[in-house]
Amino acid sequence: MTESPQAADFIRDIIAQDLANQVNNGRLQTRFPPEPNGYLHIGHAKSICLNFGVAAEHAGGRCNLRFDDTNPEKEDVEYVDSIQEDVRWLGFDWEDRKFYASDYFAPLYQYAEELILKGKAYVCDLSAAQMREYRGTLTEPGRNSPCRDRSVEENLDLFRRMRAGEFPDGARVLRARIDMASPNMNMRDPALYRIRRVEHHRTGNEWLIYPTYDYAHGISDALECVTHSLCTLEFEDHRPLYDWILDQLDLPCRPRQIEFSRLSLEYTVMSKRKLNALVQSGVVSGWDDPRMPTISGLRRRGYTPESIREFCRCIGISKSPNRVEHTLLETCLRSDLETRSPRTMAVLRPLKVVIDSLPEGFEQPLSVAVHPQNEAMGKRTIFLTREIFIEQEDFRETATKQYKRLVAGGEVRLRNAYVIRCREVIKDPASGAIVELRCDHDPETLNANPVGRKVAGVIHWVSATRSVVGEARLYAPLFTVPEPDALKGEIVEQVNPDSVEIVTGCRFEPELAGAGGGLPYQFERLGYFHRDRDSTPDHPVFNRAVGLRDVWSKNESRG
């Protein structure tokens, strides 16, 4: 797709200015710092596009991948693997700069001793509950911990013994010595280290104490010589702490934290906690369920990296609260696939049509464009046979003049083939259901318009004999309300029960049986469909990534 040029935003403005002013000697270093405790979602894509994107826009700009793995209780290698796959799939490259906060556990520990030596940190014996009590509230200042004035020697001794495993989990923490009366709760002597006898996915059992995010993040940034540390708005209140920590220590570089608003999307949820709940409960089939807003879910659904990048460009970067309409995401996919997706005809709900004017056993090969606007994509061959299938909804016994498809006694064009006329409607005598149509074709209408009359409608079809049977999965939003985050109760119980519709007995052009996992196909007149990994050679399964824009059904249902 022709990707739009990257527009400026307040972060790019700041960076351009810093670069112009030779701040950090004109270096630009960003980082994408996921915690490996879940799969990446479209909100992360926004951050990835920003961090890797802005680095790529400047000569010498670099973006690191850094796993923020300071809490072994929640983290797992499964997630570090999926995260790397997703970032790469999105089209970004950290080259040889894959780091982990856990790479810095040793220096982090040394810096903590340094803080103690400077009287800027102390070991606190308060329990978690007590600490909460001492912290005060939003409107009342906190109280100093009784341990706050311990001597440097005692603090150092205690901290070393914390590390050595002399105290049980949770017994003590190392705290920054800042200001228990600060109006900013984050500055009320925040915890820096906690005791956790948990195996870490990379450091194993080497450490019994683990640094907190607030302590580790800024130092990790500085050690990597990150110049611009971009994060979401909820960390705005942490910036004074981020700066405080860097101010106390003698570090090689001085990063600057800048915050932007996180992405919200209509009809879905974005918090890892909620997404995890959906996965664990089984209401979705996994992190890559095509209804999920995860990168892996979007990929399985049929979204392309290009379309997701374009989406991220479209939404921009700002500090305003936002909730983006999901039609924008769909538009980005459609506009990507419109230009390069191969076309095919598929009938989801088949209605048998017999063309009586064609002889028994008739087969006519038709060479048709893979993409009508792009000849370079070549031709494919389809076969017209006496028996074909059309879409059930493309026939009505009676209809208003607005209905441009086939009606009893009326004419319609078979896409890429002839105009046919419906002579007879065969019904099941018991149920009255339409089971078959008998039609005649007009032999003069292949690649030519009929003379003396106009046939407005064009419908897709597939040969009854030259086709394969398979399955289509049609998706609707996971939630029926635009703001599911506002819903009360368990998120798992709020999921739209009709968010997936499995249609079996679909008919596809034969080549789709063995189609690879490349770009989604456009099923003409229906939408873009992506082959699912549940497919088998004799039973293709296609996910509808997105439908075609459809003003007709919208207007008709409107009345």
Next chain:
RNA sequence: UGGGCCGUCGCCAAGCGGUAAGGCCCCGGAUUUUGAUUCCGGCAUACCCAGGUUCGAAUCCUGGCGGCCCAGCCA
């Protein structure tokens, strides 16, 4: 209620004292063997509100109002 941040079209979002970009949606119309695509045209006398400064304000000042975030030994 303490602190931080945000408020420009239905949804994103430019704008940085000189008289409201752009995209999405939406509405017309043209072309069309996909009711798709493409193409033309329309879509904020108005920037949360109220005052003030100024020749001139979405932009500066003052005061309101509304929304989001923070009281994890999560990130």
